[in-house]
Amino acid sequence: MKKIQMKTPLVEMDGDEMTRILWQMIKDELLLPFVDLKTEYYDLGLPEREKTKDQVTIDSANATLKYGVAVKCATITPNKQRVEEYNLTEMWKSPNGTIRAILDGTVFRAPILIDSIKPAVRNWKKPITIARHAYGDVYKATEHRVPCKGKAELLFTGEDGSEFRETIYDFECGGVLQGQYNKDSSIESFAHSCFQYALDTKQDLWFATKDTISKKYDQTFKLTFQEIFDRDYKAKFDEAGITYFYTLIDDAVARVIRSEGGYIWACKNYDGDVMSDMVSTAFGSLAMMTSVLVSPDGKYEYEAAHGTVTRHYYRYLKGEDTSTNPMATIYAWSGALRKRGELDGLSDLVTFADKLEEACIDTLNDGIMTKDLVGLVSEGYPATAVNSIGFIKAIRKRLEAKLA
Ligand code: NAP
Ligand code: MG
Numbered sequence: 281m282k283k284i285q286m287k288t289p290l291v292e293m294d295g296d297e298m299t300r301i302l303w304q305m306i307k308d309e310l311l312l313p314f315v316d317l318k319t320e321y322y323d324l325g326l327p328e329r330e331k332t333k334d335q336v337t338i339d340s341a342n343a344t345l346k347y348g349v350a351v352k353c354a355t356i357t358p359n360k361q362r363v364e365e366y367n368l369t370e371m372w373k374s375p376n377g378t379i380r381a382i383l384d385g386t387v388f389r390a391p392i393l394i395d396s397i398k399p400a401v402r403n404w405k406k407p408i409t410i411a412r413h414a415y416g417d418v419y420k421a422t423e424h425r426v427p428c429k430g431k432a433e434l435l436f437t438g439e440d441g442s443e444f445r446e447t448i449y450d451f452e453c454g455g456v457l458q459g460q461y462n463k464d465s466s467i468e469s470f471a472h473s474c475f476q477y478a479l480d481t482k483q484d485l486w487f488a489t490k491d492t493i494s495k496k497y498d499q500t501f502k503l504t505f506q507e508i509f510d511r512d513y514k515a516k517f518d519e520a521g522i523t524y525f526y527t528l529i530d531d532a533v534a535r536v537i538r539s540e541g542g543y544i545w546a547c548k549n550y551d552g553d554v555m556s557d558m559v560s561t562a563f564g565s566l567a568m569m570t571s572v573l574v575s576p577d578g579k580y581e582y583e584a585a586h587g588t589v590t591r592h593y594y595r596y597l598k599g600e601d602t603s604t605n606p607m608a609t610i611y612a613w614s615g616a617l618r619k620r621g622e623l624d625g626l627s628d629l630v631t632f633a634d635k636l637e638e639a640c641i642d643t644l645n646d647g648i649m650t651k652d653l654v655g656l657v658s659e660g661y662p663a664t665a666v667n668s669i670g671f672i673k674a675i676r677k678r679l680e681a682k683l684a
Contacts, residue, residue: 292319295353297588341382351616386473391563396661406542412552472576488532567605584608603651639679
């Protein structure tokens with residue numbers, strides 16, 4: 281069989297632990313036999329980050345700016361324990377944080393659905409994609425534990441000599457205080473990424489804040505989205521047959537629960553943090569959650585939403601059989617290959633990505649799955665647990681049949 285050709289390389293970001301093992305299995309069994317895979321390889325595994333003083337992470341992000349599409353394996357974000365375990369000279373920053381800062385992107389998370397695993401919300405039929413604004417607000421807030429009676433003020437001193445001063449509260453006793461901010465440029469990027477992704481995936485976009493209460497802060501988010509939509513995207517949305525819909529956050533929550541799914545829900549930072557955990561749990565499993573970082577000028581970095589699955593890795597190192605779910609990592613590859621195919625006009629590559637995903641779904645529908653999913657399957661559907669390589673080989677068999 282002739283291998284499918286590529287034009288532009290994908291930026292390949294390798295990672296750590298169990299997902300690094302899966303990464304190689306996926307390439308060997310599901311990609312290299314079928315695709316003349318072109319990648320520019322960056323090893324973001326912790327030993328290489330240590331060796332390069334984390335320069336490799338920065339290089340991989342810059343390569344993504346250059347080529348436009350990356351696929352990333354899960355990586356360890358070092359903490360104190362990892363510094364000891366890997367003998368690190370520094371507690372290197374989260375690679376995802378570094379990449380996000382360079383790409384200035386928004387993270388979109390969507391669950392992979394199969395018939396046999398029913399969402400906790402009965403009427404959800406299609407995936408709900410959460411777009412989380414991953415900048416500012418409470419995550420960058422300044423806080424103070426007010427110890428005694430006293431006055432709290434909000435003070436802004438402008439470079440132009442202007443001043444804004446207002447009393448927040450005249451404390452008659454102790455209490456708590458917090459100062460949050462966000463930037464116009466970041467809110468604008470967030471809006472562009474969301475509109476862009478809605479067009480890419482041909483899904484409606486919902487956005488919600490609490491602008492009735494937060495008349496300057498949240499109102500700015502609302503107005504920025506509306507202005508950018510009217511100016512740059514309204515005509516394109518009409519043409520694509522999709523809509524942009526704004527509502528209050530409490531109304532949005534109620535509508536989401538009553539909906540069938542099938543749209544993108546853009547959330548401010550905190551809402552996105554909380555709601556993405558709720559939505560992913562209600563749909564089934566973190567191991568079935570895909571994730572893509574989209575920059576406002578249309579660069580894409582695909583990955584799984586889960587981490588490096590450390591507990592399974594330690595068992596793997598002891599020679600024990602592991603049944604780690606590779607679905608989200610396979611979908612990171614298929615997502616990246618599809619996008620590369622679209623950008624380069626390679627319909628064979630796009631078709632390959634579609635068939636790879638179909639082969640995964642067929643395998644699960646045939647009841648062949650990793651251990652984590654078996655417990656989630658509804659009564660009456662087949663479900664047999666296999667190990668990771670057994671699962672990947674079952675996908676390969678179906679993929680070969682589809683490509684023949
Ligand atoms: P995790 O790797 O997502 O795993 C947490 C638990 O979830 C696992 O122990 C496992 O449960 C289950 N799980 C997650 N993915 C699974 C899969 N594909 N198949 C089967 N089960 C799966 O989170 P963590 O243990 O908190 O973090 C481990 C490392 O990953 C940390 O060093 C962290 O820094 C890193 N991390 C990286 C990213 C990223 O690169 N995007 C994201 C999050 C965390 P059972 O053990 O019960 O089977
Ligand atoms: Mg969270």
